[in-house]
Amino acid sequence: MSLTGGVPEFVLPPPTGPYRRLNPTTKLLIAVAEALIAFGVRGWTGPLLVLAVVAASGLRARVGRSLLPFLLATIPLVASILLVNTFLYPGATDRIVVIGPLAPTWTGLAFAVQATLRVVAFAMSAAILGLTTAPDELVADLERRGMGRRTAFVLGATVRSVPRVIERVREITEAQRARGLDTEGRIWHRVRGLVPLAGPLIFGALTDVEEQTMALEARGFSAPTRRAVIRVLPDTPTQRGLRFALAAGTALLLVASLAGQLGFLP
Amino acid sequence: MVVAIAINIVLGYTVQTVLKLPIYLDSIGTILVGVLAGPIAGLVTGAASNLIWQYAPGIGGGTIGPFAITAAVIGVMAGIWGYLGVYRSRPASGPRLWLAAIVGVAVILFLASRIYNNPAYVDPNVGGYPGWVFGAIVGIAIVASLGVAGFILVRHDIAGAWVAVAGALTGIVAALVSAPIAAYVFGGVTGSGTDLIVAALRQGGQDVYHASLGQGLFSDPIDKTITSFVVFIVLTSLSPRVVARFPLGERIVSDREE
Numbered sequence: 185m186s187l188t189g190g191v192p193e194f195v196l197p198p199p200t201g202p203y204r205r206l207n208p209t210t211k212l213l214i215a216v217a218e219a220l221i222a223f224g225v226r227g228w229t230g231p232l233l234v235l236a237v238v239a240a241s242g243l244r245a246r247v248g249r250s251l252l253p254f255l256l257a258t259i260p261l262v263a264s265i266l267l268v269n270t271f272l273y274p275g276a277t278d279r280i281v282v283i284g285p286l287a288p289t290w291t292g293l294a295f296a297v298q299a300t301l302r303v304v305a306f307a308m309s310a311a312i313l314g315l316t317t318a319p320d321e322l323v324a325d326l327e328r329r330g331m332g333r334r335t336a337f338v339l340g341a342t343v344r345s346v347p348r349v350i351e352r353v354r355e356i357t358e359a360q361r362a363r364g365l366d367t368e369g370r371i372w373h374r375v376r377g378l379v380p381l382a383g384p385l386i387f388g389a390l391t392d393v394e395e396q397t398m399a400l401e402a403r404g405f406s407a408p409t410r411r412a413v414i415r416v417l418p419d420t421p422t423q424r425g426l427r428f429a430l431a432a433g434t435a436l437l438l439v440a441s442l443a444g445q446l447g448f449l450p
Numbered sequence: 451m452v453v454a455i456a457i458n459i460v461l462g463y464t465v466q467t468v469l470k471l472p473i474y475l476d477s478i479g480t481i482l483v484g485v486l487a488g489p490i491a492g493l494v495t496g497a498a499s500n501l502i503w504q505y506a507p508g509i510g511g512g513t514i515g516p517f518a519i520t521a522a523v524i525g526v527m528a529g530i531w532g533y534l535g536v537y538r539s540r541p542a543s544g545p546r547l548w549l550a551a552i553v554g555v556a557v558i559l560f561l562a563s564r565i566y567n568n569p570a571y572v573d574p575n576v577g578g579y580p581g582w583v584f585g586a587i588v589g590i591a592i593v594a595s596l597g598v599a600g601f602i603l604v605r606h607d608i609a610g611a612w613v614a615v616a617g618a619l620t621g622i623v624a625a626l627v628s629a630p631i632a633a634y635v636f637g638g639v640t641g642s643g644t645d646l647i648v649a650a651l652r653q654g655g656q657d658v659y660h661a662s663l664g665q666g667l668f669s670d671p672i673d674k675t676i677t678s679f680v681v682f683i684v685l686t687s688l689s690p691r692v693v694a695r696f697p698l699g700e701r702i703v704s705d706r707e708e
Binding site for chain 2: 216219258261262264265267268269273274295299302303306307310313338339342343345346348349350353357379381382385386387390391394
């Protein structure tokens, strides 16, 4: 059971807005299709198409402002893509300008901007899924559709355990700092902090494994019968059609792109 | 597996933000699971880590998803090392200990020489090769050699040589798998400090793929060797009772209990 502001998810009001109300599997499939099209359809069309869909989805889901941290997180990668490719694109001779030893090229710039659009479109598509979908709902819906209980457990438990592990790392870091761990000094001193940080975290995690295994066994995790899924999330024939169209359309686009049949697109 | 995935996600981030080290260390959990539970468990842990990190509601985002294939391969290799008993402590003394230290150093120097002799750095025909790369390679090779030799001699454990070899090989394979992904998906860069090496290689005349591969072959063996040593230290610090519970546990504890 995950908590949001101290309140269990199942007592929260249902999601509002047309995009948020979509079935979690539909939203997952939209995100995956967007990623595949952004990277699979080369040139300008793939990333621009995905960016347009992502922007529309973001507005529809009213998460525009919440996307900002995810957008900012791409800055190091985007800056690197733009700098390295614009200034050091192999074999490009169409120089934009020559400033001393630096000679950015149009070919490099075009390649860099395309790569940037792909990265941003991909990161935003994943972010929208994260911002509009509750982990428990997604796992419950996937389990209802036949996903194995072990996979469902790994997905659900991992998402729930990350905040707990983050909290444990914070405690370990503070405890080790109190014992003299140097996190600001020379690189050699910081390297020596690796094992004091990683060790207690892993020891604790491995000890937890035994407790978790026993708790799961006590609750019939290995029982041969199929687990009853209590939460059935709303789905509609329109969404089923949308999922089918998305899967088929994406596959078709990727095959056409690989076969070089999309050369007419910019 | 659940805690290993969480460790992968959290520890890589912590090492970079708390200790501010220019290494990834986002595969400690994957290697740990692979070594303890075999190649399939390692594969699933590696791939799931990246996919969950990318897509999981609440913790998702970023751009790590496409490297799920690399993480899966790292997990498989860790499983093979676990099956071969590479991470088993092997106490020794005398000539065997010195021989292991020499082997460990030789492996590192061999890898460093392969990087040092990369045509992008030394071929005057391609031009523009940066001098700082030579210093970095020599410096890192010396530090790594001293580290591995010291580890083996101080701990009186020849397993250090095996762990160094396993880590370096894992890094090389990870670089080979990552390069086409980075080149195709991200234009050859990853957004980390190692992009300086990509820039240097591009300046040296390499194309997008080979510059990405050259960067991976430079940084991944270092990263995976450090990760392997962290995992080895953790495993040797655990009680044999805990380690022996895992499917490949007996391949790790057998010699320690003698």
